Each structure stands twice: as structure tokens, then as C-alpha cells.
Amino acid sequence: MTTASVLHKETEAAIASRPLAHIIKSDEEAIAVAHQVAAHIAKEAAVRDAERRLPRAELDYFSQSGLWGITVPKEYGGAFVSNSTLAEVIAIVAEADPSIGQIPQNHLYMVEGLRLDGTEWQKKFFFDLVLQGVRFGNAFSEIGTRTVNDVKTRLTPTEGGYLLSGKKFYSSGALLADWVPVVAKDENDNTVVAFVQKGSKGLTIIDDWSSFGQRTTASGTTVLENIFVPSEYVLPHHLAFDRPTPMGPIAQIIQAGVDTGIARAALRDTLHFVRNHTRPWIDTDLEHGYEDPLTLKDIGDIQIRVHATDALLKRAGEFIDAAQKNPNEDTVAAASIAVAEAKVLSTETALLAGSKLFELAGTRSTLGEYNLDRHWRNARTHTLHDPVRWKYYAVGNYVLNKVNPPRHPWI
Template sequence: MTTDATLAEPQTTEALAEPAPAPAPPRPPERIRDDAHALEVARALAAEFAQGAALRDRERILPWAELERFTASGLWAITVPREHGGAGVSNATLAEVIAIVSGADGSLGQIPQNHYYALEVLRVGGTAAQQRFFHGRVLAGERLGNALAEIGHKDFKRRTRLTPDGDGFRVDGRKFYCTGALFAHWIPTLVVAQEHGREVTRLAFVPRRAEGVRITDDWDGFGQRVTGSGSVAFDNVRVEADWVVPFLASFERPTTIGPFAQILHAAIDLGIGQGALEATLPFVREHARPWIDAGVEHASEDPLTIQQVGEIAVRLRAAQALVRRAARILTQAQRQPTERSVAEASIAVAEARALTTTASLDAGTRLFELAGTGATLDGLGLDRFWRNARTHTLHDPVRWKYHAVGNYYLNDRLPPRHGAL
């Protein structure tokens, strides 16, 4: 997720470019009691979601039924604070829930990322009334998507605009890479407006069923194929003033919006890597053949295979530890946001993202190196782990994570405040 990206016009597949249906009215979900309950529910759901993950990916079957189960479980409301009726789980628990689901199905793990992100934007910049309203909608089972990334232009006149309309506003523009919007009841949308002669940026919560909203299911990337990350067009869409919250203004002071967004991405990559390792182990035990020079009967006894499995496991465990450490530092910064504490959170999360990126890609690659040619059969769908990791880790470049970390330790340069770090 990039917060202020201006992106090249995407290439789309005509067969996919059909207006998407709106989600069904929500049903009241279960209530998650606490952190332990959230993890218990996530593990049970992941076991269900893993069953059809390869088929959904191969046939590009959008996971409507799975998302309804996911939402009904109560997990989409776990960051709503206790005073508003939610579980108020820790950042560490949220990251682990996302990793668990992503290990089963990387697309399902990514879809709620912007939902949690929008709730963090509300926590930081929304009024008490706005927080109560949207927390209530989430507790009722409504999902938040996103329409953040702009297509093609930085020119103000060509960007998605917010214009006054009586006691409310109108939204006009087009977005792409709108993960989750297809399945959402509300679409938090990055908009620009002119106020007192200057350009300002806001996040407008647009109802999915509002007149003038058109979602097109035209995402055809080779990974994360069923995230619903297509395009959204807004044609003179009415939004109420109470549905608009500050956005870039929240980055002008030290806030945790950026590192919060990034730890969610780290958790997705971690989960995909863990899923790849979990798929590697039974295939090596049951199907792979040892190399002739190993002099052993089973691939699981091949000493070089054993060594590589150990290496993958260690790297993933190290990545998991960095995510957990980053979650603790992020929590401290949320409680006391200062220039230094937010910078420390951003660096801790950047360290986690650097390792989750490389570890997930490596786990997906070595699955085939250790499992052998038999693992490449299309019906198995084992390639989805690498494709999902490669696609998701392109959200922002890992090379800039290392730059931020190195500049912080070497030159005491605090990282920039934005949603991509």
C-alpha cells in the first residue's frame, strides 16, 4: 500500500473488465474476547481456508464465501478499542492473525490490510464521533476497502478530487490497486481539495453502494490473484462531511500511521513464507527423491536438504521475531508518539519488512529446489507461494528499507514519515 503514489496506467485484461457486484448486507459477527481468542479463531479459519486456496488461485475464484466466514468470525473488528465494544488486541496479535491467515491463503491475508489501516487513520485523525460511528459499522460486520493509489498524474486537476456540495462533498476520479474495495461496504478514498488557496489531502469514506461508484474487477497480476485489487471510478459521488478525515496532515506530526501500515505488510509476507515452508515439508518427506550422490533412500535424509530446510526455518523464525519486536516498539510509539519514538518504530518495522521480504521469497523458491520437478505440476498450485510473495513484496522496495535502517544507525537520520516506511 502506497499512500501518495501516482502510478502508470495498468494493463488490464478485457475479460475481467466488468463492473463488480456489491457485497451482501452484513450479518452481525461474533465478538472476539481477547488476544488468545483471536489467535484461536485465526488458526481454525486458516485450516478451512487452506483447503481451497490452490483452486481459488488457479481458477481465479473470488473468495466471497470465505470472506463472509472471515468477517463473521469477528476478526475484522479486533482492533476496535474495548471502550467501543471491540477486543482491542495488541499489534503483535494483529500481526500474528494476519500471518496465520496469509500462510493459508495469501490473498485472504491481504484483503483486510487496508481495513485495519483505515481504522488506524481514524484512531489518529478522526473525531470521537467519527470513531464511534465507524467502529459501530465494523462491529456490525461492515468491511473497509481502499482507493488510495492514483492513476497516471500528479497534476491536481487530474487527481481524485473532493469538492464542496452544500453541507457535504462530491468525489470524482479514478483509482487502481484498490485491494479489498470489491468486497467492501465502505471505500476509504484518498482525495485532494483546495482549501484557502492550497492543496490538502483527505481520506473520504465512500459507501460502496453510493450512486456514481463503479468497481471493475480488472486486477490480473500473476500473484495475489483474488485480492480484488482492481480499479474504482467515482463520478460525482456524494459523501457526508462526517465521512471525511484528515490524511497527510496526520503525517506532518509524529504519528504511527506509517509503521502500522508497514507491519501489516510484513505480517502478510511472513505468513506467505511460513506457508511455503509448511508446504515444502510433507512434499519432501512423501514425494521428493534424494540426489544420487547423497547415498540415502529418502529425500528427508539428504544432508544438504536437511541443511537448507534448517536455514529456511531459521530465517523465518528470525523474521517472526523481528515482527514481534517491531510490534512492541510500535505499541510504545502509539502510547507516546514523539519524533524519536515514531522514528524508532519505523526503523524497527523496516528491519522486519526487509527480512520478511527476503525470507518469504527464499522460502517460495527453495520449495521447488528441495521438492524437485514433481512440485511444479500445475494442479498442485505450489507456485502460488512464490508468486504471492513476489507480487506482494513489490508494494515498496526493500532496498529503501535497508537505506533507511543504515542511515538511521550510521548518520542518526530519522526516516521520512509516510505510509511506505
């Protein structure tokens, strides 16, 4: 079975319409390319947010840069960069535009899922597509269920494969993807992922994402109506959590990378505004607002928190690397806890920096022409993905009672 013989025309057309993706060979190159991408996509980030304009051209530039393939294993042609590098790449891109930084989150998640539990055919087939610049979206979460982990979407056996039916929300990136991995339950009630090509009969993706933050992730509704899925396109995803693997920590460190980028962006714009526009308070005889000692104190506090977040993010990546090399109950639990710590601080720092921006910059900073509220809006929206109050609980229970955290994508 060859790539050309199994791709839908719409998928082939999407691949052909974009330049062949660059293949990144090292961690150092990944960081350098991330800075190039960030400089390119930052130019109209505020305008895209204000207009809810989807980043179609920008996403093409991003995926064809090779950054969406950096976690493909070396034996399949990828760089298999460290997880610290992965998190830093996401943070660099998210500082420029966190909506674009979030979009490859589930793509990268599925690359790891394939590495862990894909058949040899699936690895060769899908990793080759990824290195060509093909993008996976997602149709994972549903609304109206008891918890985020409950799934009503079903995969039913039929001749030659399966029929897939259900309805999803929070489908970040699906509208702009080439393939849509779908979380479903199979006939044995096991959690699986069905890879659905764009253009498949019965697949409808609706651009109805109306959140006040992360406005251009296209995280709307996906409708699945009796879609035929070949058996080769089904991944037994439950296996990644039936045993100790770094699947959950990798999902979470990408989330923390997005929040770290938002925190950096909010601090960056605070420094620029205070330096160039903010006036001193009337109870001082200072000439410039940037000389205000109380402002300087708060700026220092935020900078320290951003640097601490950077350090915890890098540390968490190192723990995941260890878990990938030697996955067991201890290494995976340690990785989950390390990422939880990074997730707590990245969440709280992004929210604080997004709010303090206005307090330190002053009333003028709230004007619509600057659109500086996007930093707090983006932080508040993205950090709702998994509540940090449960991260505190997991860390406390681990260090005090030696209780390992649960295994799922949210820890």
C-alpha cells in the same frame, strides 16, 4: 444521526445478509479465532488461486469472525489488541491464503486512521459498523502519476458536503467491501479520506486485476464520478503524517505479516513435498530424499530465517505499541525502523522459501496439479508494494547518521 438513517440500501442489505459479527475481547481470543479462520479458508486456497475465484463466502466468514474489529479501541467496544497480536493474526491467515490475508490490510489501516483523527461522531459511527462486521475496502493508489504518493483524485466542496471524482487502481478488497475509503486532495490540497458507501451513485468498481500473484484480492480499478460525500464522511488524513503517529508503521507491519505468512506456507509445503515425494540424488546411497544432507542444510537455513522473521515481526509490534502509548518523534521513528527490519526479512524469506521449494522438492513439484508456484508468485507480487532497498537505506541512515525516516504509509 443514526446508523439506520444514513446507510444506503445496498450497505444495509450486505450487513443483513451476514450473521452479526462476533466481538473478540482479548489478544488470546484473537489468535485462537485466527487459527479457526485459517483452517477454514485453507481448504480451497490453491483452487481459488488457480481459478481466480474471488473468496466471497470465505471473506464473510473472516469478517464475521470478529478479526476485522480487533483494533477498535476498548472505549468503543473493541479489544484494541497489541500490534504483535495484529501482525500474528494476519500472518496466520495469510499462511492459509495470502490473498485473503491481504484484503483487510486497508480496513485495519483506516481503523487506526479513525482512532487518530476521527471526530467523536466518526469514531462512534464507524467503529460500531466495524464491530458489526462491516468491511472497508480501499481506493488509495493511482497509476500514471510521478510517484505512488501523488494523487489526482479531488474532493470539491458543494452544498452539504463534497463531490468526489477520480480513478484508482490496486483497490484491494473494494469489490467485496461495504464501504470504500478513498484518498483524495481537498480544496486546500490536503490529503483526506472520503468514506464512500457501496451503492453510491457514481461509484464503479471493476474486477480487472490480472497480476500473476495475489490473484483473488480483487485489486482492480475504482472509478469515481461526481460522488456526493457528506462532510461527516471525510477524514483529514494528512494529520496522521503532519505529526508523529504510528500510522505508517501500522500500515507496514500488516504488510510484513502477509509476507511472513507466505514464507511459512512455502516452508510448510516444502517440508511436506520433500518428506513424501522427493527422491535422493544419484550420487548418494541414501534411501530417501529427506535424508540428503545438502537438502537438510537448506531446510535448516529456511527454518531459521522464518523463525527470525517471526521474532522481528513480534519485536516490531512491541515498538508500535510503545509509539501508540507515547507518540513522539523518537518513538515513532523507532517503530518505523523496527518494522522496516521486519519487512526486509519477511520479504526476503518469503521469496527465498518460495524459490527453494522447487530446488529442494524437485521437478515433480512444478506440476500444475500442485500449484506450488503460487507461493513465489504471491510473495513477488505482494512485496513489490514497497521496495526493501529503501528499507535498508532507512535503517542504515538511522543507525549510522541518526536520521529519522520520513513519515508516510510506506515506512
